[in-house]
Amino acid sequence: MGNDGGSIPTRRELVKEAARAPSTAQVKETQREQQEHSWTFCPLSHRSLARPIVSDCVGNLYNKDAVLQFLLPGDDGEGISSKADCEEILCGRVKSLRDVIELKFEVDTELEEHPSGRAHAPRERREGWICPITAKPLGPNVKSVYLVPCGHVFSEEAIRQLKGDKCLQCNEPYTEENVISILTTKEADKQRLIARGHKLAEQGLTHSLKKAPGSKKRKKHATESAADASSEASKQSSDPKSKSSTSTAVANNASSNGIKNAATSSLTARVLAEENEKKKRRKMMRENENISSLFSKKDGAAKGADFMTRGFSIS
Structure with missing residues (x-):
């Protein structure tokens, strides 16, 4: 460039001093x-x-x-x-x-x-x-x-x-x-x-040493499970005939589900038994002739069916 008064500064001119780490006084x-x-x-x-x-x-x-x-x-x-x-x-x-x-x-x-002695003077701090x-x-x-x-x-x-x-x-x-x-x-x-x-x-506590939200519910649920397990155990101990069969079933459920806790495995076994009982009831209702007569089968449905069976079918 020439005769126009302009210039291109170099890095050496722009960076006068290298960056330095802050001193201890500056950090403090x-x-x-x-x-x-x-x-x-x-x-x-x-x-x-x-x-x-x-x-x-x-x-x-x-x-x-x-x-x-x-x-x-x-x-x-x-x-x-x-x-x-x-x-x-x-x-x-x-x-x-x-x-x-x-x-x-x-x-x-x-x-x-106020530092000057005047009471109730405005303060800046x-x-x-x-x-x-x-x-x-x-x-x-x-x-x-x-x-x-x-x-x-x-x-x-x-x-x-x-x-x-x-x-x-x-x-x-x-x-x-x-x-x-x-x-x-x-x-x-x-x-x-x-x-x-x-x-x-x-420990289920907060900074103020109070119970964390939800900790009481978990504790209550655990107490109820333990109470159910203890009542189930007392029933089993009072009935010597069913004690061996129940313990065997619980052990089988525990081994199959990977549950090692006896109380949890007994509760799981009871839930599974209730589910099986519900399935049996639904199966019996489907096989009941009086109920199945109200519905028409898919494969054997008659065209001249009455109003009770028209449009309804069961598997």
């Missing part, structure tokens, strides 16, 4: 900014966190009204992200209100006064929360935890120094595994909380 600053944002805004509604506030099993904070709108059936709720975005944020951890704990913060009453034991402000600069199931919030330092098995606020008993870190950045704490959630799910 990024984490601090993320923590500040998570302590200030609800990720579902993108609004400021305001009581009542709830937390899931990994210690994330949400506005309770946003969680309620997400759980309501129907289209996307007003004031929150789309259902798909909320599902991506929650990662399946919140399926009902039993999967969250409402947190009970100690409010710093001194912040009700959110409601202040403090640890009721150490009086430290809870936020991104202080590691905070809450207890399950009561939901009282403390600084991690207070719980670590005052070791006990009861809440210092409400005297509610708790265990060490039910001390949940709030918005933790440690990978070990995250893995511990995830493992706790899996363990509770295997």
Whole structure:
């Protein structure tokens, strides 16, 4: 190119410096900014966190009204992200209100006064929360935890120094595994909380230590099956003649169906017997002459059949 004042820049001119990995200070600053944002805004509604506030099993904070709108059936709720975005944020951890704990913060009453001394002056910051034991402000600069199931919030330092098995606020008993870190950045704490959630799910419990939906029905069904099996066993034991034949039939059914549990195999045998009895009744009804006389056979149907048999046939 010439005489027009234009130029083609080279890569060396465009890329002055090579990409560098962020320094430790930069990583810490990024984490601090993320923590500040998570302590200030609800990720579902993108609004400021305001009581009542709830937390899931990994210690994330949400506005309770946003969680309620997400759980309501129907289209996307007003004031929150789309259902798909909320599902991506929650990662399946919140399926009902039993999967969250409402947190009970100690409010710093001194912040009700403006720093200049004028009472009830407008404030630019959110409601202040403090640890009721150490009086430290809870936020991104202080590691905070809450207890399950009561939901009282403390600084991690207070719980670590005052070791006990009861809440210092409400005297509610708790265990060490039910001390949940709030918005933790440690990978070990995250893995511990995830493992706790899996363990509770295997036990049929939710994050709030309440029964998971459907667990009572399964337990009730299992109890009824066990009761039926025990009653069947008592009948068999009272009748010595049928004991051997019944046990043989149950064993045959268990071996043929691959069922090793005696109670389940006996229940299966009884269901099969009822089905066979129904088939016999239907067969007897088809073979009954009085009933079959009302219908005409396909191969032997007469053209001059009466109105009762016209248009009807049986196999």
